[in-house]
Amino acid sequence: MTSYDPRRVRIDTPVLERVINGHPIAYLDSASSSLPPRTVIEAVSRYYELHHANVHRGVFQTANEATEIYEGARAAAARYINAPGGADEIVFTKNTTEAFNLLANSWGVANLRAGDVVLISEMEHHANIVPWFHLRDRVGIEVRFIPVGDDFRLDLSNLESLMRGVKLVSLTGMSNVLGTINPIGDLARVAHEHGALMAVDGAQWVAHGVTDVVAADIDFLAFSGHKMLGPTGIGVFWTRTALLEAMPPFLGGGGMIADVRLDGYVPADGPARFEAGTPPIAEAAGLAAALRYLENLGPAAIVAHERALTADALARLHGEFAGRVRIIGPLDTVDRGGVISLDVEGVHPHDVAQVLDQYGVCVRPGHHCAKPLMRRFGLAATARASFGPYSLTRDTDALIDALGHALTLFS
Amino acid sequence: MANLDDLYRDIILDHYRSPRNRGELPPPARRVEGFNPLCGDELVLYVDVRDGVLVDIKMTGHGCSISQASSSLMSAAVKGRPLDEVHATIESFKTMMGLREASLSEGRPDDDDASDLRSMKEINALAGVVKFPVRIKCATLAWNTLEQALAEPS
Numbered sequence: 001m002t003s004y005d006p007r008r009v010r011i012d013t014p015v016l017e018r019v020i021n022g023h024p025i026a027y028l029d030s031a032s033s034s035l036p037p038r039t040v041i042e043a044v045s046r047y048y049e050l051h052h053a054n055v056h057r058g059v060f061q062t063a064n065e066a067t068e069i070y071e072g073a074r075a076a077a078a079r080y081i082n083a084p085g086g087a088d089e090i091v092f093t094k095n096t097t098e099a100f101n102l103l104a105n106s107w108g109v110a111n112l113r114a115g116d117v118v119l120i121s122e123m124e125h126h127a128n129i130v131p132w133f134h135l136r137d138r139v140g141i142e143v144r145f146i147p148v149g150d151d152f153r154l155d156l157s158n159l160e161s162l163m164r165g166v167k168l169v170s171l172t173g174m175s176n177v178l179g180t181i182n183p184i185g186d187l188a189r190v191a192h193e194h195g196a197l198m199a200v201d202g203a204q205w206v207a208h209g210v211t212d213v214v215a216a217d218i219d220f221l222a223f224s225g226h227k228m229l230g231p232t233g234i235g236v237f238w239t240r241t242a243l244l245e246a247m248p249p250f251l252g253g254g255g256m257i258a259d260v261r262l263d264g265y266v267p268a269d270g271p272a273r274f275e276a277g278t279p280p281i282a283e284a285a286g287l288a289a290a291l292r293y294l295e296n297l298g299p300a301a302i303v304a305h306e307r308a309l310t311a312d313a314l315a316r317l318h319g320e321f322a323g324r325v326r327i328i329g330p331l332d333t334v335d336r337g338g339v340i341s342l343d344v345e346g347v348h349p350h351d352v353a354q355v356l357d358q359y360g361v362c363v364r365p366g367h368h369c370a371k372p373l374m375r376r377f378g379l380a381a382t383a384r385a386s387f388g389p390y391s392l393t394r395d396t397d398a399l400i401d402a403l404g405h406a407l408t409l410f411s
Numbered sequence: 412m413a414n415l416d417d418l419y420r421d422i423i424l425d426h427y428r429s430p431r432n433r434g435e436l437p438p439p440a441r442r443v444e445g446f447n448p449l450c451g452d453e454l455v456l457y458v459d460v461r462d463g464v465l466v467d468i469k470m471t472g473h474g475c476s477i478s479q480a481s482s483s484l485m486s487a488a489v490k491g492r493p494l495d496e497v498h499a500t501i502e503s504f505k506t507m508m509g510l511r512e513a514s515l516s517e518g519r520p521d522d523d524d525a526s527d528l529r530s531m532k533e534i535n536a537l538a539g540v541v542k543f544p545v546r547i548k549c550a551t552l553a554w555n556t557l558e559q560a561l562a563e564p565s
Contacts, residue, residue: 354546
């Protein structure tokens with residue numbers, strides 16, 4: 001039983017009180033970064049006001065409190081994704097991007113040899129492309145791409161031949177451009193049948209889904225706090241205990257060692273081995289508050305609400321602007337999240353976003369860090385609207401109204 | 412509050428819809444590419460310089476209304492002009508964008524009594540861009556690319 005009411009979430013979210021250019025803000029950029037509720041902001045403030053100290057090894061009381069807050073966030077993250085080995089499988093990173101760099105530089109360097117294949121897709125965010133190119137240049141791995149079909153979904157018709165030589169399948173759970181939700185469980189099974197491991201970019205997938213790493217049977221997961229109502233500056237890397245224990249350190253420094261001598265060092269055990277330097281403690285406090293807040297709302301209820309909003313928005317955009325506004329993504333809401341990329345006839349995405357801003361509507365223009373996908377569809381950029389747990393149909397109303405103004409101005 | 416009308420003046424929308432000097436020039440015209448990696452704007456500029464005069468200029472590429480209109484306005488303003496005047500126009504434009512300190516010895520574009528006064532005045536339609544700081548880079552792409560083309564050894 002959850003208590004989810006998006007209007008209630010709206011009241012909890014201070015940024016949504018803003019008036020932009022004389023209009024109430026219509027925040028439609030949650031795929032870039034979501035808006036934190038008061039409970040998250042207060043958790044960060046409370047940490048700095050009452051508990052701030054460096055974590056671990058502290059003997060005094062506030063240092064112990066800070067450590068408890070930080071380690072408590074690890075446990076909260078483990079619970080949120082159903083990590084089978086609990087908090088010891090959660091590594092805090094700066095964001096999803098750093099988590100992929102950790103995966104490539106630690107597991108990748110230790111396990112991949114020249115000629116081994118990492119299979120990704122044309123719809124990946126640069127965070128799940130560039131680290132593999134780095135490894136290709138250093139180690140000689142092959143980076144192979146699953147194509148995206150004209151239906152804006154992975155083209156899996158040649159999957160069997162694409163799987164040849166693959167050691168890792170690394171895919172986004174949900175495209176940050178198309179909204180497409182990929183069949184991660186099915187692909188994990190295929191990966192395992194071929195002796196490969198399965199990594200998931202969960203930046204959107206975790207933020208806009210019900211995540212269970214055991215049910216999906218995946219091996220690695222990366223996601224970011226700020227895409228799920230948490231603070232910026234903290235992300236999560238998860239993998240199974242057995243894999244984590246075999247991974248060599250990536251970043252070196254304080255906090256990640258068991259011993260350091262003049263002739264070398266011994267790394268720490270567990271997630272600490274991957275957390276060199278003072279970690280994002282306040283951000284962890286905020287992330288834990290965000291996860292608690294989302295758990296109280298009920299992730300399944302949020303998914304249902306965002307799906308209804310998306311169905312309504314797709315139908316109305318199609319109805320109002322058929323022929324003038326092309327939706328770059330599936331038109332149905334089966335396996336599709338609340339990210340709507342728009343190609344507006346005769347109006348560049350930057351101009352779309354500029355005109356929309358005049359009406360308080362926040363959408364993101366650009367390539368959304370997915371340039372191969374943009375090229376696949378012959379685009380330089382799109383204007384992207386995306387929903388969050390606080391979104392309402394009134395945001396769609398504002399979007400459609402402002403899009404009408406943009407089309408009129410440039411007609 | 413910055414008003415949308417300051418940005419999207421009629422002259423700008425006109426140059427966006429009907430860009431001047433589109434196309435390519437054959438060698439020996441110089442060919443220089445300009446990119447705006449943040450927005451994906453791309454510009455290919457062809458510049459024909461002979462005897463210290465910018466004889467002809469053409470361009471291809473794609474981008475937002477501001478970058479497209481700015482390149483079109485620029486081409487109209489510099490085509491057929493001696494290079495020292497072209498450089499002065501570039502400086503005036505960058506001053507208008509707040510990228511250069513205005514100096515007393517420098518004339519504003521509209522003080523210029525050169526024959527092509529009208530296209531100089533049209534460039535001033537871009538003055539409103541400074542009220543939208545993130546769009547300044549859209550407006551300056553063409554001008555930086557032109558500067559680069561002129562700096563190349565012929």
